[in-house]
Amino acid sequence: MSDAPSQQPGPDRSRPRPGLLRSSALVGAMTMLSRVLGLIRDIVIAATVGASAYADAFFVAFKIPNFLRRLFAEGAFAQAFVPVLADYRERGSAAAVRELLNRVAGVLGGTLVMVTAVAVVAAPLVAGLFAPGFVDDPGKFRATTDMVRITFPYLALISMTGLCGAILNSYGRFAVPAFTPVFLNLSLIGAAILAAPHFAEPVYALAWGVMIAGVVQLLFQLPFLYRLDLVPRPVWDTRDAGVRRILKLMVPALFGVSVSQLNLLLDTVLASFLPTGSVSWLYYSDRLAELPLGVFGIAVATVILPSLSAHRAAARSEDFTLTLDWAVRMILLVAVPAAVALVVLAEPILVTLFQYGELGARDVRMASYSLQAYSLGLIAFMLIKVLAPGYYARQDMVTPVKIGIRAMVANMVLNLLFVVPLYIYFNLGHVGLALATSASAWLNAVLLLRGLLREGVFRFQPGWGRFVLRLLVATGLMALVAAVLVPGVDQLQAMTWPLRALWIGLVCAGGGLAYLLAQLALGTRLAQLRTPRASSAVE
Template identity: 30%
Template sequence: MSDTSTRNLARATAYIMAAYLASRVLGFLRESLVADFFGRKGLTDAYNTAYILPDLIYWLMVGGVLSAAFIPVLSEYIAKGKQEEGWRVVSSVINIIFLALSCLIILGLIFTPQFVRMEVPGFPPATTVLTVHVTRILLIQPLFMALSGLTMGILNAHKVFWPSALGTVLYNACIIVFGTLFVKMGAGISGFAFGVVIGAAANFAVQVPALRRLNMRYYPIIDWHHPGVRRIAVLAVPIVLSYSLNQFQVLINSHLGSSLPAGSLTALWQSYRLFQLPVGIFAMSVAVAVFPTLTEQAAIEQWDQFRRTSSAAVRTVIFITMPISIGMMVLRFPLIRVLFQHGAFKAADTAATAFPLLFFGFGIVAQSVIQILPRMFYALKDTWTPVVLGVVSMAVDIVMMIVLVGPLQQGGLAFATAISAIVNMLLLLYWLRRKVGTIDGRRLASTGGKSLLASLVMGGIVWGWSAWLSGHLGFGTIASILVLVSGSALGAVVFGVLAKLMRMEELTQVMGLAERRLKLRAAH
């Protein structure tokens, strides 16, 4: 990559990472409020389960299509200077998606009770009724999320990232404000569902001005015969199939979890969101920023730069998330106490949530890396390989869930997810090497090995420190904050020193990224 490209990519990554960090912080404030109001029980199990059907509809119609087909094809038109033709393709795809999405939402509203009973047969009748009610409220969300998702795809293809990143911040902020307001007005946990709908609408609205500045042209057409539309359809088919199969995996998870004691699914979902925290802030930021560049490099056949860009992205993600995964496993109790243990959320709920988080921790690095690897295939216009490998990993997940749920309960469901992520990462790396010839494997292995060694040493030191400090301060909120903050700071210093001693080039890259971000903030 050229110096200019590197700077632009670093700037984009920094903006996205900052916005995702703010969004995730607000997201956990939102979860903290839900825990404070309602604790961990059947009520929150219903609320968390209600997201599954709306999320399924969104990812089937928009999410997978965006990452695998929409952005690569549109980026190719932009790279070749065919803007006008690209807008006609965009218009056709948008119209097709919204027709199909509307039909799915109507069907979802009609058959919500049947879907919920199939998904969580172990729920008591009252919990099932509440799940149906909240699901129907949330089914309005995919319409707005589709608008914001497609807008994000158009902006990202033009390498404009900040509006969609800002939208995610506004999304969580609206849920907090309006959810709390509706709960105070007596809406119960449904109040947060209404907040989600308002947040999704705000997420789209904040991106519209940037979209207008691109001089987007919209045409009320559906041109099935256009080669660009057909190419998107061909690329999207395996992704739609993949998400359909993945939903079967989610159904198995919910099915097994619904028979566990009340609140088990809430503990699993809360720990899963913590598991996704580093993935969403760091890995997703790098993946979103690097994807248009990978697509452009593949479109004009700059293969050496494609490999260098890919390797740098994966190594950076490993370097960042490895110490975070170990640190999260070691500091999981004070982390959960600080985030959730107040109001109706008690010490027993903390223990129940910390248990699956321990097992999720084993899969954080793999889950982070697989935010990037499939996008490398997508940039090469290959959407089938990640799908086939994902199906194999899904089969591993289902088998492991069935095997582990008995002895480990919600911890077994979490461990199965971590094992599946590791299998998926290894399969993707193997097939990617076969496809592009080399994936800079030695440097990837070196980064992984050194990061693991430094993280394990760091984890041992942080564990000793946190145990000693907790023994003196106790386990209250203030004590947990001190343990969490001091343990995180100590871990960062120890890992940084060890990385410096091992001469890891990723340390220089990450420090450079942070320095550029600080300069950007100072300039503004």
Template identity: 35%
Template sequence: MSTGTKVAKAAGIIMVAMVLSRIIGYVRDMVILARFGQNKFTDAYNAAFSIPDFLYYLLVGGALSSAFIPVFSSYIATQKEEDGWRVASTIFNIVIILMLVGITIGFIFAPALIYILVPGFSPDNLDLTVKMTRIMFLQTFFMALNGISMGILNSYQHFLAPAVGSVMYNLGIIVVGLLLAPSFGIVGFAIGVVVGAALNFAVQLPALLKLGLRYRPIMDLSHPGVKKIGTLILPVLIGLSVTHFNLFVNQNLGSSLSEGMITALRNAQRIMQLPIGIFAIAIAVAVFPTLTGHAARGEKEEFKKTMSLGVRTIIFVTLPAAVGLIALKTPVVRLLFQQGKFTVEDTRATAYALLFYSIGLFAYSAIQLLNRVFYSLQDTRTPVTVGIGTILVNIALNFLLIKPLGHGGLALAYSIAGIVNLLGLLLILRQKIGGIDGKRILASFTKTLLVSLVMGLIAYLTARFIEMLVGTTTKFGQLLQVGGGVSVGVLVFAVLVLLLKMEEGELAKSLFLRRFQKRR
């Protein structure tokens, strides 16, 4: 099976599960917003959830897997499985100890941590946020286990169980939250986060056992592989923290705005993250072991081809998604959330933030892959260096834009910082590997942007026409408006891609179809 076919199959598996996970994640948000609205209670929940969500991103999709996979995969690729499992066992034991210590410290210092995060909250809301934060800290233990197990499974090209685990995570939050909400209020959903994290790990355990789990209760700190992970993981933590640190800064400043603005920012950011979670992360996770294998075997040309294919495919898929979200921002938010205690004003506030978040969607999508490109080369310093610069840019832009644009200014600052991060990574990567197929990537970006703008305009006009024709007072009318706008937009995009004979169209097509093709 060729490299492209392996990547497409892996990405296809992840995408299917990601779509399910994102749908269930939307249902989770919809249930919470319909029941509680966009106010101080959901602000408190989102502020408390931001810390475990940050740790989930780092440990499951980030630092542990990004530092662990290159080392573990190199042992697998060079037929040294015994050494690989010795390293995995040691890291597993170290993480368990560190998480237990970290959870204890988190419990003790939660009030100070939350005050730094949202200083603009009232005393009552701070207390509620602290309570939920302490509950959600328990999930970090399971998130650490998830990170290691996912790293092992992905190194063996096994993607299904980790992907299904993310579905169970959101499902656990919904079910437990609904059961406990009558008695515990919004705190019930905080308890659901812990249960969801435990289910995530439980789903992966059978796959590990089937693989031939060779866990040992050892602490071989002198092993070269363990030392290598130790040198990689701290810079990776810092590098992957950039995205969420910028969100923390936004949350800090947003706590001083009117009630519900933190929730509006989070709702908009979650919508913007949908294409990233479904497409960009799926492609990046699928490509990562392949990149690591090429790097370990010194296959430079294959490495460049795989990297270029990944970047172009991500841009081709997420750039039109961003333009589509901008064109249909209000209809999308209205369809997803406007019900129960979620009002028309809440829709406007969320759509306003979504407009500015969508500008940086393509950049944060490509960063998912580019960070992993550097990690596959066992270079963790570059993402850290670029990341620190991005944090400074984001903070400066936050203070510059919050007054004229309100919470929309915080979203715009986040987007601009992401674009700066992307450009910095590309420039340094070009110097590091002697070319990145830059002309091809730029040509692809330009064509995709032009086609997307045409698509966005037609999708917007279609949505307006449907609104005048059938109205949007009912969910059916709202669904018809969004569905019609999206359908016409996708059709226009596909036709223009075919007329321009864009190669990326075939790449994206294979990404979806090869998953379902039989092996020859």
């Protein structure tokens, strides 16, 4: 098969694409449902296992499949696969597309099965790789090893789910992949509530819940692919031109698009050497920082990649540039107020969500420090999500890799500079890890933006001055309202759970309303946020 099949295009190309704003809102809504359930999941987990040694062991075992979920379902695989699929759809027939999908599914699935089998057998090595600090604690290390064996098959399942999701996204079916993570949260909630009481160590029930979720998520997407007549029939063929092209793009993308996640994973490795609870504190704070990133950052990145790939395939350079400019503005509209809100409300939110059962006041306070540190990098994390597709849609995998290497090295150096003094003098080594991750994310985002500007792929469109002014004023007003309305931590701790939730809900609603009204008063209108056209720049 040639790289660009010359047969007549399939009928799917005639289907108009929905607007980016509408698609982003749809994905965001589905993802919001998943993230809300994710918060409920983490509340249940915190009450069940707290920040104990066994909790640390589970979070390490869970971090591995969760990392691969981001790598494949939201990251490197999609970045490499979607542009190639766009070329086949633009220039090839429906039969050529199906042939590509069959061979990609065969090579990916076969490779994952082999990797999973090796990892299950070598689980102690995997546990030692991801949590070397646990080796000196036989009980914690044994628990981590056992749970790695249970959770590792999830990697193969969720990676194939990522393939199905990338296909659906390419055909404009964004809601199904965005809804799929709901089943992971439901599975873990069910495992914690229903199964955990029957285990000597409740965390083992959670590990089984992870693997069951992988099966359910994959099966859920297959009927929707069947309706498109696109269910892959795996064929092992590593010599296929399309497969080779995807692999060539994917190898560097595995690193380049996932630097932020690799840095977070490095945090977990280093945290395993810190006092018990450090891994859990980072997990709970990372989960809250991930909320705006997952709901909106990944939503925008998900919908722009197929559009950017299509613009590139059809040589619509002006539409490509306008789409990137639109994506950056949409990200900043959410990322800036979200980052400020998490800094201001870190401990009150954590108290409201997690300080029950096994998780104590000290755990919440320690997690709030790392949450504030992660929040300082939230804008950068979200910008990376939309700037990287500017390279991958053009099948430029080399530049992000070079930038990613620089960011990774910077993170390692900053870890040494931040962690050691914070641990020695304040016993806050985990905060140093979060600060280093945020700083390296900023370096990554700035270098990605600079590269796009130099190549002329991204250009600031008219109206940026007014946009930034509105954003800063509205965010400042939001922060002021939230700081005035939020009660003290001692007051919150004295409240019942429903009252805590109501009060924090009112604080968030008040701050959000202040932000929205300020934007409207300063002249922001919904029409200015719609998908840009080549004939008119975003206001």
